[in-house]
Amino acid sequence: MNDFLTANYHAHTVRCQHAYGTEREYIEAAIAMGIREFGFSDHIPCPFSDGYVSGIRMTMAQAPSYVETIRRLGEEYKQDIRIYVGFEAEYIPEFYEKQMRMMRELGCDYLILGQHFLESEQTGPYTGSPTDDESRIRAYVDTVIEGMRTGSYLYLAHPDLMNYCGMDSVYDWEMTRLCKAMKEMDIPLEINMLGMATGRNYPSEHFWRIAGELGNRVILGLDAHCVEHVTDKDSYGKCMALVDKFNLDLINRIDI
Ligand SMILES: [Zn+2]
Numbered sequence: 449m450n451d452f453l454t455a456n457y458h459a460h461t462v463r464c465q466h467a468y469g470t471e472r473e474y475i476e477a478a479i480a481m482g483i484r485e486f487g488f489s490d491h492i493p494c495p496f497s498d499g500y501v502s503g504i505r506m507t508m509a510q511a512p513s514y515v516e517t518i519r520r521l522g523e524e525y526k527q528d529i530r531i532y533v534g535f536e537a538e539y540i541p542e543f544y545e546k547q548m549r550m551m552r553e554l555g556c557d558y559l560i561l562g563q564h565f566l567e568s569e570q571t572g573p574y575t576g577s578p579t580d581d582e583s584r585i586r587a588y589v590d591t592v593i594e595g596m597r598t599g600s601y602l603y604l605a606h607p608d609l610m611n612y613c614g615m616d617s618v619y620d621w622e623m624t625r626l627c628k629a630m631k632e633m634d635i636p637l638e639i640n641m642l643g644m645a646t647g648r649n650y651p652s653e654h655f656w657r658i659a660g661e662l663g664n665r666v667i668l669g670l671d672a673h674c675v676e677h678v679t680d681k682d683s684y685g686k687c688m689a690l691v692d693k694f695n696l697d698l699i700n701r702i703d704i
């Protein structure tokens with residue numbers, strides 16, 4: 449048995465303005481850790497209609513050089529590791545078609561769904577902000593299910609990002625609905641190692657108990673924002689303890 453993950457599809461680059469280090473450093477660290485498949489999934493750019501420029505993602509104009517940089521490194525390191533390029537995307541209907549066209553034009557490998565906002569970041573509050581508003585957790589689950597029905601996403605990143613702090617019965621009901629829908633569509637759920645490392649509201653034991661009971665497939669994701677996250681054995685151990693505790697159906701890789 450390995451003492452670290454062997455495939456990771458969740459990593460960011462400096463283009464999102466809150467990640468550090470070079471792609472080459474990430475790749476070399478991954479190789480040193482015995483990782484055999486490594487996917488970059490930086491925050492997807494959004495085609496804002498009013499000229500708004502996000503402080504947490506690249507612009508549409510930066511996307512070609514992002515893909516090109518990673519393709520070049522993938523070629524350079526192909527003897528040692530398989531490199532993929534994709535994006536972590538919210539499902540936002542007003543942006544979806546344009547983003548999918550960009551994906552096709554750039555020849556990206558995959559998308560993961562990370563619903564950080566329910567609508568554009570310009571209007572919606574961050575999903576990880578605490579709330580006891582039932583309508584928000586309901587909207588989160590509805591949006592994720594609707595997005596996944598497109599068939600465009602490899603897995604659901606940090607499904608437990610939604611920070612609902614109201615009644616347990618509401619959380620149980622909504623997250624059961626989410627997990628059942630993901631199971632029907634055979635979509636793996638990600639245990640997020642960055643959340644573990646930084647003490648965020650996720651991974652949530654409450655959530656993973658539900659996923660364990662329903663038998664969802666589960667995968668670990670580094671969500672690397674710096675090279676140290678690529679070698680974080682401590683968070684790996686804590687996430688594996690969660691897998692054991694809730695008897696989660698862990699998978700090690702996904703075909704892309
Ligand atoms: Zn995320």
Ligand SMILES: [Zn+2]
Binds near residue numbers: 458459460536562671
């Ligand atoms: Zn991420």
